[in-house]
Amino acid sequence: MLPSPQAATRLLDEMCHLTAQSLTSLETSDHFQVVKMLGEGSYGKVMLAVHRKRGTPMALKFFPRDSTNLFSFLREYNLSLSFCTHPSLTKALGIAFSTPSHYVFAQQASLFGDLYDVIVPEVGVEEDCVQRVVSQLCGALTHLHSLGFVHRDVKPENIFLVDAACRWVKLGDFGMAKATGTKVPGVWYSSAYCTPEAEISKESEDSRHNTASKPDGGNGLDSKIKRVWVSVEASTDCWALGILTYAMLTGSLPWTQTASDDRSYIKYKEWFDQQKDQEGQDDELDLWGGEGKDEGIMMSLDKDKQNRSKRKSHPVAPQFACFTPLASSLFLSLLHPQPRLRGRPDDVLGYLGGDWLQVKEKIQLEEEKKKMRGREVIRNENEREGRGEG
Numbered sequence: 387m388l389p390s391p392q393a394a395t396r397l398l399d400e401m402c403h404l405t406a407q408s409l410t411s412l413e414t415s416d417h418f419q420v421v422k423m424l425g426e427g428s429y430g431k432v433m434l435a436v437h438r439k440r441g442t443p444m445a446l447k448f449f450p451r452d453s454t455n456l457f458s459f460l461r462e463y464n465l466s467l468s469f470c471t472h473p474s475l476t477k478a479l480g481i482a483f484s485t486p487s488h489y490v491f492a493q494q495a496s497l498f499g500d501l502y503d504v505i506v507p508e509v510g511v512e513e514d515c516v517q518r519v520v521s522q523l524c525g526a527l528t529h530l531h532s533l534g535f536v537h538r539d540v541k542p543e544n545i546f547l548v549d550a551a552c553r554w555v556k557l558g559d560f561g562m563a564k565a566t567g568t569k570v571p572g573v574w575y576s577s578a579y580c581t582p583e584a585e586i587s588k589e590s591e592d593s594r595h596n597t598a599s600k601p602d603g604g605n606g607l608d609s610k611i612k613r614v615w616v617s618v619e620a621s622t623d624c625w626a627l628g629i630l631t632y633a634m635l636t637g638s639l640p641w642t643q644t645a646s647d648d649r650s651y652i653k654y655k656e657w658f659d660q661q662k663d664q665e666g667q668d669d670e671l672d673l674w675g676g677e678g679k680d681e682g683i684m685m686s687l688d689k690d691k692q693n694r695s696k697r698k699s700h701p702v703a704p705q706f707a708c709f710t711p712l713a714s715s716l717f718l719s720l721l722h723p724q725p726r727l728r729g730r731p732d733d734v735l736g737y738l739g740g741d742w743l744q745v746k747e748k749i750q751l752e753e754e755k756k757k758m759r760g761r762e763v764i765r766n767e768n769e770r771e772g773r774g775e776g
């Protein structure tokens with residue numbers, strides 16, 4: 387059973403209070419040798435460092451003190467320390483301190499960058515690799531969700547590579563993570579990773595901006611429009627997992643923004659609605675045929691055939707035409723517009739092992755890769771010639 391949001395939040399908060407009392411001040415260079423920068427985000431930077439006495443390599447995450455709330459820092463640290471006990475979640479190492487300018491905590495270091503660098507634009511990554519990554523992320527998300535937390539920022543930049551061949555990945559960056567059921571201000575942002583349910587907050591924001599231009603300066607009735615508060619749900623991560631899977635398979639996004647005025651999203655919604663209508667009709671037929679009368683069964687089989695042939699004639703949303711029926715049904719499940727009906731990460735396991743890309747797409751992908759390899763060889767030869775080695 388899921389821990390209640392209150393219980394998960396209370397436990398994490400207690401850990402934060404304890405850590406706050408024992409947070410030591412020190413100079414990074416007294417205890418660690420910083421080797422290089424691993425990456426930079428909007429909150430701070432991440433450095434590869436080695437513990438001077440023990441020789442342990444680690445990622446040190448630096449948050450500027452003047453722009454970081456101490457409690458947010460402690461939450462991210464404690465969540466990563468105590469709840470990220472799955473091999474595909476980035477675990478903190480039990481080291482947190484403050485310097486005159488930064489709050490810092492240590493995490494397991496993934497030395498091969500993040501997934502963003504691996505996805506070739508308009509090409510993607512090999513299907514085997516996609517399925518491996520998806521399978522690991524499903525495990526990581528199921529684990530996190532079972533402990534009562536939602537990551538809320540699943541995207542390629544937050545999936546770190548443990549090896550160069552992308553065989554082992556870890557989900558990181560728990561800065562946005564919250565306990566399931568927590569109420570947060572609804573935020574809509576212009577991206578395919580944003581869920582359709584977040585669009586309600588966009589509408590409320592739009593109305594809010596519109597009131598500013600009203601003659602009464604927004605002090606009349608319209609100014610009563612309140613910020614929308616939404617409940618944190620695991621279905622947010624499931625949507626993002628669907629978009630991420632699409633991005634890895636194609637090297638692009640299915641639409642620019644998940645909004646009712648985005649043409650590509652409209653096409654997807656039309657396809658989705660047709661598929662669901664059809665499924666509904668098929669289910670009705672199944673129930674009717676289940677009465678056991680021979681005549682009924684024959685008629686239902688005939689109708690079923692007709693339905694299936696009709697289903698084939700339904701136009702697939704163009705951006706999904708490169709996928710097999712297996713992958714299409716995976717997308718229709720993870721990218722379900724209604725959060726309560728959206729597929730869960732452990733449902734995805736049933737889709738692994740089969741083909742996701744149509745054969746034609748696989749051949750094209752191979753061609754692209756050959757071309758890229760060719761370009762790489764020519765570049766290496768030119769470089770060698772340039773160095774006078776040729």
Ligand SMILES: Nc1ncnc2c1ncn2[C@@H]1O[C@H](COP(=O)(O)OP(=O)(O)OP(=O)(O)O)[C@@H](O)[C@H]1O
Nearest residue numbers: 424425426427428429430432445493494495496559
């Ligand atoms: N444990 C780690 N091991 C290796 N690299 C890491 C690690 N943590 C972070 N990085 C690198 O640093 C980058 C920024 O880290 P992170 O996303 O955690 O920072 P952030 O400021 O919270 O970012 P965001 O702007 O996405 O919120 C990542 O994209 C990744 O390349």
